[in-house]
Amino acid sequence: MTRPDSLSLIMIALALFMTVASSLFAGAKGKEAFWRDLAPLWLFCLFACLTALASTWLSFIIGLELSTLSLFTVIRRGDEATSRLYLLAQLSGASVLLFATALGSSFGGNLPLGPVSEKLFPLFVIGLGVKAALPGLHFWLPRTHSQAPTESSALLSGYAVKMGIYGLLRLVDGPSPPLLLLGIVMALYGVVQALLQHDAKRLLAYHTISQLGFIVAALSTGTPLGRTAALFHVVAHALFKGLLFLSAGSLEKLYGSRDLNQLGRAGRDAPLLFGLFLVGASAIAGCPFTSGYAAKIVIKSALADQGQAVLGLQLAGLGTTLSFCKFGCYGFFRSLGNKKGGSPSGSPGKNAYAAMGLLALATIFLGITPLFLPLLPLGAKALLAPQALVDGLIPLVGGAALFALFPRLFRPRQGDVADVENALVPAGRLLLRPLAFLRRSHTGRLRTYIALIVAALIAIFHSL
Amino acid sequence: MNPVLAIVAPFLAAFTIPLFFVFRKRWIGSSIVLFGILSALLSLFVAAGGERAVVMGGWNPEVGITLVVDSLSTAFLILAALGFSASLSAATEAFGYGPWRFYVLFFLSWAATNGIILTGDLFNLFVFFEIFSVAAYLVVAYPPRSWQAIEAGFKYLIFGTVGALFLLIGIAYAFMATGQLNMAILARVLPRAPETTLSVVIGCLVVGLFIKSGTVPGHFWLPDAHSSAQTPVSALLSGVFVKVSLYALIRLTFLLFGNADGRVFFVLLLFGTVTLCLGHLMAFQQEDIKRLLAYSTVAQVGTIVIAIGCASAGGIAAAVYHAFNHMAAKMGLFLVAGVLAEDRASRDIAQMRGLFRHRPLFVLAFCLFAASIAGIPPLNGFMSKWFLLVAAAERGALIPAAAVVAGTVLSAAYYLRAITAFFSPAETEPPHLRPHPVTGAIVMLLALLGLVLALAPYIDPLREGLLAVGSDTSSGARYIGRVLQ
Incomplete structure (x- = not known):
């Protein structure tokens, strides 16, 4: 193992921080609850750190699969079938990675973690893409994020998907136009889907896809600026998305539902929760002087020579604002379902507030520091430049204006919106049909079997 | 130590147990245990004794029967010794010492297995295969009460006979073409046979x-055969019997047709891939x-055949490594599945609910073995899969x-x-049947073996040993040199 560089160290710090916040939220009481709830989270943290320290692709894959397994045991408590989907999807991705790594490792030692030959590049992108939810390979993400227990949703969105991004950061060392295209598609697709959702956690899950699109677009430039931008957004997104997931989970704890049609009273019942939500929402929307703002300015300047890409990201930003206006409005203030407004049936608890407060503080800190310290390669001044402020405000103001002008258009709907995951069951059935034939061909008739053996013998004679 | 002892000891057991039944019934139980220990120890001593070739009766290699211990046969001797002793202990718990006929067959198959592994003579290999198969058909059908077991044994008999027929034809053609049966000599002269003859010989041997x-x-x-047999027998079938044929496949392909x-x-690559896909x-x-x-075993056999088909030292090392890993995991799986199926009085997966609360350690061991077979890192199954890949x-075998x-x-x-x-909750608690201390201990030992195997690439002697198996076997020159020195 080589000495960890700053990228690895940042990932490790992030993993530790996210796990602290998640386990604070889970807040296990008693010995049994500790082993059941917290041990898998910290096991995940351990394997995530090992993954970040890996110096070869093989050890990276080992860490990846182990971390998947430990999260699997947490998701299992939320929903059994979802956890199986998660495990199998992640295993498939890791298997593609393993295959590609084996191809790269033939005749000469383990493939070191880093750029690979051009032929293997697509395979690596597919393998990592399952983890990082590239378009089409994201089929597992919305369902997993929404059905998992809240603390693991926060970890999933905050760190697990970032392990795929970390792999991409190690993999990509030059400009990659296809990856840029994928990033923009992701950013837009995620936002469009998010606007159509009514389940709060599912909405957040689609925003995860959208924000990952920003990151993928940034790292696809291959320039140092782009990579720094991607890394900064990895950290920023982990913090604010963790915060948002925890606040959605707190809403669920309060009212027993995640459906935006059923919520809408929390503004009065739990103003502190709304305040924390606002920190996260303003950061993800890119409100000036937040971490999301700083990240997006740097991403846009890294993509400065790609006009259309920047335009796509601006559009995605606009959609993000719209979507969080909707979340804030129907989640906290306007009740659609129960007009009478009963009192909350539970309470998120002190530890949940502590976890969210921790993440909110970190988000604010990450938003303010770049204004004074040269944390980002652009320097502090670039963030305060009038041009940057205008750029940052356009999607914000535009989104808010759209939401105010067409409120009916953005009301939460009933029913689900189709996505790739809906194709899984029919596709599975289609694949199972030939399997039934295979089963029927095992008739138990010895004559057939021996005829097959003789046929194989003749085929072997022929080929030799 | 003379390698023949590893064959003689189980034979001795097989032939003296009926005598004990006639003359000293009380000694049967202890004699089975003692013979089991003796056979395992002798196999391990022969394996530890280093490489050598012994010609029985002092004849020339052309005429006499050679027994050869080289790195490949060492590895498989150890595998057989581990598998047979695990299965024997499970069998003594499952059946008791009453059914002495079963133990006769058991020791016969052990002797024949060691014979297949050690022999350097092609016809002798066939003879041992026949002894081994006859014992296996009967062991599968034991106890002959359920018609499924008898049907499975009968099916095995038909197929085994067809396989033996092809083996015999292949050996006969090789003998007709060269006049030799010693494998080391055949390795030198067989490539000079006409091409058509050679392809018929290869085809028949490989299909057999x-x-x-x-x-x-x-x-x-x-x-x-695997599903109808009793639990210890299923474990033995999957853990050892299948591997012996794979040993012969490695030995013959590389020695006789390596060039x-x-x-x-x-x-091999083609059929291995088909087997793998079909099994899964x-x-x-x-x-x-x-x-x-059982079908998972088919898939793993396919995996090992693919590894052999890679035709390199690395491929052989991966095949042997995977054979060990599969032995450890699949024997464990069969033993656990047998215990759990007995609790539920059903082998239907849908019926086997709520067993985690009932037997947590067995179920956890099942998870460990299953993860190892599936190839979840960093377990042993993953390691061998990696070397295979x-x-x-x-x-260049990408598919x-x-x-x-x-x-x-x-x-x-x-x-x-x-x-x-x-893990899912059950409507009815399973009745608590008898405990399985011996099976439990074997399962734990197998899990431990799996963990040691997972570390094998990091333990120098084990890693060097595996690599030596690969490099010695792939060229065949060392084997030939040792026999014909």
């Missing part, structure tokens, strides 16, 4: 071994847990490698189905 090892299209006997411009290896896809559809495990990549990788996901899916059933 395919049937014996359960490679497609000779796999039809395997699921029935037949590699076409035989293409055949069939296992995916099973409702019966032992049938599921690298060997396949070096050979087999992709099939191996896809098989991981499929096998995770079907094992997950079984594990989910174990």
Whole structure:
């Protein structure tokens, strides 16, 4: 193992921080609850750190699969079938990675973690893409994020998907136009889907896809600026998305539902929760002087020579604002379902507030520091430049204006919106049909079997 | 120590147990245990004794029967000793010492297995295969009360006989073409035979071994035999019997046809891939847990055949390594599945709910073995899969490698189905039947063996040993030199 560089160290710090916040939220009481709830989270943290320290692709894959397994045991408590989907999807991705790594490792030692030959590049992108939810390979993400227990949703969105991004950061060392295209598609697709959702956690899950699109677009430039931008957004997104997931989970704890049609009273019942939500929402929307703002300015300047890409990201930003206006409005203030407004049936608890407060503080800190310290390669001044402020405000103001002008258009709907995951069951059935034939061909008739053996013998004679 | 002792000791057991039955009934139990220990120890001593070739009766290698211990046979001797002793201990718990006929067959198959592994003579190999198979047919059908077991034994008998027929034809043609039966001499003279003869010899031998090892299209006997046999026998079938045929496959392909411009290896790659896919896809559809495990064995046989088909030192090392890993994991799986199925009085996966609360350690061991077979890192199954993938990549066999990788996901899916059933709550508590201390201990030892195997690439002697098996076997020169010195 080589000495960890700053990228690895940042990932490790992030993993530790996210796990602290998640386990604070889970807040296990008693010995049994500790082993059941917290041990898998910290096991995940351990394997995530090992993954970040890996110096070869093989050890990276080992860490990846182990971390998947430990999260699997947490998701299992939320929903059994979802956890199986998660495990199998992640295993498939890791298997593609393993295959590609084996191809790269033939005749000469383990493939070191880093750029690979051009032929293997697509395979690596597919393998990592399952983890990082590239378009089409994201089929597992919305369902997993929404059905998992809240603390693991926060970890999933905050760190697990970032392990795929970390792999991409190690993999990509030059400009990659296809990856840029994928990033923009992701950013837009995620936002469009998010606007159509009514389940709060599912909405957040689609925003995860959208924000990952920003990151993928940034790292696809291959320039140092782009990579720094991607890394900064990895950290920023982990913090604010963790915060948002925890606040959605707190809403669920309060009212027993995640459906935006059923919520809408929390503004009065739990103003502190709304305040924390606002920190996260303003950061993800890119409100000036937040971490999301700083990240997006740097991403846009890294993509400065790609006009259309920047335009796509601006559009995605606009959609993000719209979507969080909707979340804030129907989640906290306007009740659609129960007009009478009963009192909350539970309470998120002190530890949940502590976890969210921790993440909110970190988000604010990450938003303010770049204004004074040269944390980002652009320097502090670039963030305060009038041009940057205008750029940052356009999607914000535009989104808010759209939401105010067409409120009916953005009301939460009933029913689900189709996505790739809906194709899984029919596709599975289609694949199972030939399997039934295979089963029927095992008739138990010895004559057939021996005829097959003789046929194989003749085929072997022929080929030799 | 003379290698013949490893063959003689189990034979001695097989022939003296009936005598004890006639003259000293009370000694049967202790004699079975003692002979078991003796056979295992002698096998291990022969394995530890280093490489050598012994010609029986002091004849020339051309005429006499040679017994050869080299790195490959050492590895498989150890595998057989471990597998047979584990199965014997499980059998003494499952059946007691009453059914002495079973133990006669058991020791016969042990002796024949050691014979196959040690012999350097092609016809002698066939003879041992026949002894081994006859014992295996009967062991599968034991106890002859259920018609499924008898039908499975009968099916095995038919297939085994067809396989033996092909083996015999292949050996006969080789003998006709060269006038030799010693494998080391054959390795020198057989390549000079006419090309058509050579391809008939290769085809017959390979198909015969395919049937014996359960490679497609000779796999039809395997699921029935594995699922209908008693638990210790299923474990033995999957852990050792299948591996012996694979040993013969490695030995013959590399020694006799190693330089037949590699076409035989293409055949192995092809059939291995088909076997792997078919095994996983069939296992995916099973409702019966032992049938599921049996089809998983078919898939693992395919994996090992692919590793042999890579035709390199790395491939052989991966094949041997995977054979050990599969032995440890699949024997454990069969033993656990047998215990759990007995609790529920059903082998239907849907019926096997709520067993985690009932027997937590057994179920956890099942999870460990299943993860190892599926190839979840950093368990032993993953390690051997990795070496196999690298060997396949070096050979340029991309489709087999992709099939191996896809098989991981499929096998995770079907094992997950079984594990989910174990962990889900049950409507009725399973009745608490008898405890299984011996089986439990063996399962723990097998799990421990699996963990040691997982570390094998990091333990120098084990790693060097595996690599030596690969490099010695792939060229064959060392084997020939030792026999004909």
